[in-house]
Amino acid sequence: MRNAETIASLWHSNPRLMRQLFAVYSVVLAIVVNLLFVSSLAAQPSATGVRIGDHAQSTRFVMDLDAHVDFHVFALADPYRIVLDLPELNWKISSATKVAGKGLVKDYRFGMFQPGTSRLVLDLAKPVRVKKSFILKPSGPYGYRLVIDLEATDRSTFMANLGKTSIKPVQYQQPKAVQRKYGRKTIIVDPGHGGVDPGTISARGHQEKAVTLRAGQALKKKLEATGRYNVVLTRDKDFFIPLRERVNISRRNGGDLFISLHADSIKDRRIRGATVYTLSETSSDKEAAALAAKENKADIIAGVDLQGQTNDVTQILIDLSQRETMNYSAEFANMLVPEMAKQVKIRKNPHRFAGFRVLKGPDVPAVLVEMGYLSNRHDTDLLISRKGVDRIAIAITKAVDRYFRDREAQLASP
Ligand SMILES: [Zn+2]
Incomplete structure (x- = not known):
């Protein structure tokens, strides 16, 4: 109380001095907060290398x-995978220093699964048994080492071990609540892939997950600048979200339009350009079917257990109500194509x-935009540039404007 009175009287007697003191105090506070943040980063354990020995x-x-970390190992089938969940790690293994798969480990990938959880997924050449998994303490030139010993086994043994190691389902992160303004439409912008699922990768190492995130952020900005839309990003950082959860985010936020952003790759490196996809039970061509199959694999790539996700009655009802939505999706796609062009x-x-x-x-009317090809040099240059993603954001924003203008006009006409 006395202090408060002293400060109050000082403020009146010498406001300038007090303002200066307050400024100094703010700066000191900012420095302290920063130091705390940096030290918390330093406290995060790092993964510095991977080695594979084949016997x-x-x-x-x-x-x-x-550092020592706790980890959890479990197996997933079809395709055969071993998944390791770890605390959030700082991955100091670049695509340049990453060693190739060997022996029973065909390939592997790692990244953030959920904030707080990092994940390592091993793709297996055949069914395996995890003989041992443990952490070795530092000795000699080595620091801490996480060791997994795998042994070839048959399918039935592998399948019998599935249940024993599975973990409780992850709580997926909710996107930040947007301030919903009355009369505004809600656009769900969905940057494809993320975290442990990098998506497609260009010859120079550019990852689809990073391209889609930057494009998503640019689109959010452009849409919000019109003052006509609430925009929800399904992810605003480099983490993984299952496909079904992306749809749930849209539903929970009352999305009026869902736009999923991707970049493709194809064998023929000369092929370039954007494509807009909408949902259909039958694919328009072989290439579209193959692409949908590839994009639908995201959950498998990230080591998500898809067992129990069967087509039940609700799924049939959902499919029926999709028909009307599909028409609106196609309508939006038809407006988007000329704007993209x-x-x-x-x-x-x-x-x-195709069946994405x-x-x-x-x-919710929905489109999936393949913004270009990371297998093509020119498209890659465009997609990794600020200007490139801005151009795409402008095209989409114009199409969104037109779509809602038309729908309102339809509703207003007698
Ligand atoms: Zn994709």
């Missing part, structure tokens, strides 16, 4: 760490159809 019937997978190169037959899981929201 005929067994394979040893070793990950170098700079004004800004970037588009492919022949730029509006195609992420577009299966029952009541």
